[in-house]
Amino acid sequence: MSRLIDVEHLNLQFDTDEGRITAVDDVSFSLEQGEVMGLVGESGSGKSVTAKSLMKLNPSNAVYGEQTRITLHLEDGPVDIMSLKTSSDLKVVRGGAISMIFQEPMASFAPAISIGDQMVEQLQIHSDMTTRQATELSIEMLARVGISDASTRFRQFAFELSGGMRQRAMIAMALSTKPKLLIADEPTTALDVTIQAQVIDLMKDLVKDFHMGIIFITHDLGVIAQTADKVAVMYLGRLVEQGPVREVIRNPGHPYTQGLIAALPQLDDLDKPLVPIPGDIPSPLERPSGCVFHTRCPVVIQGRCARDIPQFTQTREGHQVACHLLDPANNDQGTKTT
Amino acid sequence: MSDTPLISVRDLSVHFGVRGGGLGKKPVVRAVEGVDLDIEKGSFFGLVGESGSGKTTLGRALLRAVPITRGDLTYDDGEKKYDLAAIEKGDLKDYRTRAQLIFQDPYAALSPRMTVRDIIAEPLEVMGITASKAETDERVREIAAKCRLNLEHLRRFPHAFSGGQRQRISIARALVSRPRFVVADESVAALDVSIQADVLNLLKDIQQEMGLTFLFISHDLSVVAHVCDHVAVMYLGRLVETAPTRELFANPRHPYTRALLSAIPSLDPDDDSVVDKLEGEIPSPTNPPPGCKFQTRCRFAIDRCRTEEPLLDHAAHQHNVACHRWQELVEVFEAEDAAAKERSDKRHAATAKAEKAKASGKNKGKTKPKSKPGSKGK
Ligand SMILES: Nc1ncnc2c1ncn2[C@@H]1O[C@H](COP(=O)(O)OP(=O)(O)OP(=O)(O)O)[C@@H](O)[C@H]1O
Numbered sequence: 001m002s003r004l005i006d007v008e009h010l011n012l013q014f015d016t017d018e019g020r021i022t023a024v025d026d027v028s029f030s031l032e033q034g035e036v037m038g039l040v041g042e043s044g045s046g047k048s049v050t051a052k053s054l055m056k057l058n059p060s061n062a063v064y065g066e067q068t069r070i071t072l073h074l075e076d077g078p079v080d081i082m083s084l085k086t087s088s089d090l091k092v093v094r095g096g097a098i099s100m101i102f103q104e105p106m107a108s109f110a111p112a113i114s115i116g117d118q119m120v121e122q123l124q125i126h127s128d129m130t131t132r133q134a135t136e137l138s139i140e141m142l143a144r145v146g147i148s149d150a151s152t153r154f155r156q157f158a159f160e161l162s163g164g165m166r167q168r169a170m171i172a173m174a175l176s177t178k179p180k181l182l183i184a185d186e187p188t189t190a191l192d193v194t195i196q197a198q199v200i201d202l203m204k205d206l207v208k209d210f211h212m213g214i215i216f217i218t219h220d221l222g223v224i225a226q227t228a229d230k231v232a233v234m235y236l237g238r239l240v241e242q243g244p245v246r247e248v249i250r251n252p253g254h255p256y257t258q259g260l261i262a263a264l265p266q267l268d269d270l271d272k273p274l275v276p277i278p279g280d281i282p283s284p285l286e287r288p289s290g291c292v293f294h295t296r297c298p299v300v301i302q303g304r305c306a307r308d309i310p311q312f313t314q315t316r317e318g319h320q321v322a323c324h325l326l327d328p329a330n331n332d333q334g335t336k337t338t
Numbered sequence: 339m340s341d342t343p344l345i346s347v348r349d350l351s352v353h354f355g356v357r358g359g360g361l362g363k364k365p366v367v368r369a370v371e372g373v374d375l376d377i378e379k380g381s382f383f384g385l386v387g388e389s390g391s392g393k394t395t396l397g398r399a400l401l402r403a404v405p406i407t408r409g410d411l412t413y414d415d416g417e418k419k420y421d422l423a424a425i426e427k428g429d430l431k432d433y434r435t436r437a438q439l440i441f442q443d444p445y446a447a448l449s450p451r452m453t454v455r456d457i458i459a460e461p462l463e464v465m466g467i468t469a470s471k472a473e474t475d476e477r478v479r480e481i482a483a484k485c486r487l488n489l490e491h492l493r494r495f496p497h498a499f500s501g502g503q504r505q506r507i508s509i510a511r512a513l514v515s516r517p518r519f520v521v522a523d524e525s526v527a528a529l530d531v532s533i534q535a536d537v538l539n540l541l542k543d544i545q546q547e548m549g550l551t552f553l554f555i556s557h558d559l560s561v562v563a564h565v566c567d568h569v570a571v572m573y574l575g576r577l578v579e580t581a582p583t584r585e586l587f588a589n590p591r592h593p594y595t596r597a598l599l600s601a602i603p604s605l606d607p608d609d610d611s612v613v614d615k616l617e618g619e620i621p622s623p624t625n626p627p628p629g630c631k632f633q634t635r636c637r638f639a640i641d642r643c644r645t646e647e648p649l650l651d652h653a654a655h656q657h658n659v660a661c662h663r664w665q666e667l668v669e670v671f672e673a674e675d676a677a678a679k680e681r682s683d684k685r686h687a688a689t690a691k692a693e694k695a696k697a698s699g700k701n702k703g704k705t706k707p708k709s710k711p712g713s714k715g716k
Pocket residue numbers: 014015016021022023041042043044045046047048049050059061103219284
């Protein structure tokens with residue numbers, strides 16, 4: 001496998017009326033070609049803005065940290081994404097090497113332009129195809145994602161399609177430019193389980209056929225378990241755990257990840273009570289000091305967790321957890337200050 | 339519990355006329371068609387099914403918030419009894435204090451310009467339930483406390499709250515008039531799992547404390563499995579299966595219910611037990627297929643299914659299923675389940691062996707946090 005993208009020390013803040021808020025705080029990860037990474041976390045934890053940063057798609061009130069480095073490895077050499085400034089610079093990544101399926105399915109298609117025209121237009125921005133070639137490829141992609149009667153659908157508008165079909169059309173459009181990296185932001189959340197299962201199967205096939213990297217954002221751990229090779233867990237803008245999907249789901253190391261898994265209603269044990277993670281998610285304006293999870297953590301170390309930011313510790317091969325409990329060197333220090 | 343049911347529904351249909359379509363002919367949306375349903379007092383009754391199957395419409399019909407096309411609907415809480423299909427204005431006003439809706443979307447439902455106190459108090463004022471401001475305040479404080487909102491919260495505006503807190507505000511607002519019957523429509527769908535569990539526990543607690551009857555509408559079968567005591571599965575306006583929760587999840591009889599259950603993504607990354615993949619999508623309710631509504635996607639469909647519509651049949655105690663072939667399919671399902679179990683047992687044995695080999699290979703000290711809530715996959 002060869003490296004596809006490196007994200008190092010991603011810091012992202014937003015200027016808002018209520019002040020500058022931190023949305024992503026020192027996030028680092030990398031992805032190989034053909035690898036699927038699941039990104040999970042509660043609403044507002046920064047999943048979407050992290051993903052958008054890979055294409056510098058965040059709005060103008062976004063402020064990236066000075067340490068932030070994002071490197072995309074293409075055949076012609078590495079691309080330093082943070083250094084790209086104008087939209088013509090960014091064309092290499094936006095809709096070119098990187099495609100994104102957005103969280104709001106309606107938002108991705110312009111309502112007054114047919115699906116086909118939008119697909120053709122996007123293809124022509126990124127290649128020198130003729131309209132005819134672009135049309136053929138688009139119809140082929142629509143058929144490829146399981147849309148029957150693709151040449152009719154090609155001429156229809158987004159509102160004329162059902163939810164599941166719209167989702168497929170979006171995937172077809174995102175794939176038509178043959179991206180190296182596909183970012184899928186909650187592509188199944190609004191779908192019924194039966195359609196969701198179809199879309200999951202489709203994504204699995206596509207990884208095999210196109211050998212691209214995928215970042216799959218969702219808060220459904222079941223979906224992650226069924227699609228991803230590795231998983232990264234975010235809480236309030238920080239990465240708290242990452243590792244191979246089997247490892248993280250079977251041996252979650254971070255109290256937040258453990259809480260997430262325990263809170264899932266499981267069908268095989270209906271007597272098991274639902275165990276919520278206590279407390280509410282803090283507002284972004286009142287970001288907790290030290291470990292961002294300390295206000296809700298059931299095993300918080302008094303004195304220490306509110307003070308020091310935990311760093312990643314490797315628990316097993318490739319499995320990293322950011323929690324003071326896993327950092328034996330610091331453990332005794334913590335108890336002293338109580 | 340051989341009381342009369344709180345809600346009793348017979349042959350209920352709700353159709354919507356749709357404008358446009360062909361010349362002259364108005365296509366009709368058969369959102370709910372020929373539904374029979376009893377909801378016992380104190381029940382936490384679940385209603386599941388795909389998008390567009392008619393869940394919201396059925397819920398709204400029970401609240402008399404949509405016009406009813408045909409059928410009988412009775413509400414009887416022991417104190418009052420109403421024939422909802424023919425209810426008159428004055429009675430409807432009283433019924434509205436007894437039956438309430440909790441909204442689907444906690445973000446859209448709360449007016450941004452009102453304080454939380456005013457949002458919760460509004461139903462009391464609109465329905466003229468309380469006699470004085472002092473009494474209103476008393477009721478608001480009481481229900482807010484039950485929903486774990488404090489006095490500080492009541493003075494604020496909804497934008498200052500997280501999703502979970504907003505949901506608790508919606509719940510408080512729905513319950514302040516002390517209803518007997520509550521329809522909760524997808525009220526946890528927008529929430530993260532950690533918060534969702536909290537809201538579900540709250541609903542259950544309040545239900546028991548206040549002796550409420552719930553109709554709980556959801557896409558999410560695993561949620562329904564955990565909170566509901568009885569479940570009805572809906573497809574294209576029809577009820578296809580109803581049963582006590584445990585019975586339904588242990589012995590699903592309808593091919594659609596089975597497909598729904600097996601489509602839930604398993605937390606086990608190696609799980610390959612899915613036997614039932616549903617192709618295609620739910621047909622349009624303006625143009626439902628003849629015969630069994632599920633025949634276009636059912637892998638067991640036969641000629642009879644394409645012409646004759648199956649009725650709800652009694653399969654076991656309180657367990658009803660609408661499928662021509664449910665009896666013959668019992669064995670088919672059992673065989674499939676046995677085969678799936680054998681596969682997964684084999685796989686588990688193989689993984690356990692591999693893990694063991696790996697662990698003895700290198701035993702680097704791995705530290706773990708002290709407390710670890712039950713968290714294994716399957
Ligand atoms: N343009 C913006 N201006 C100001 N704040 C923003 C902006 N975009 C996002 N945020 C804030 O950044 C934080 C992270 O948002 P993000 O959308 O990435 O969350 P998410 O993890 O994708 O959540 P969800 O699961 O709800 O989609 C949130 O607190 C959000 O309010």
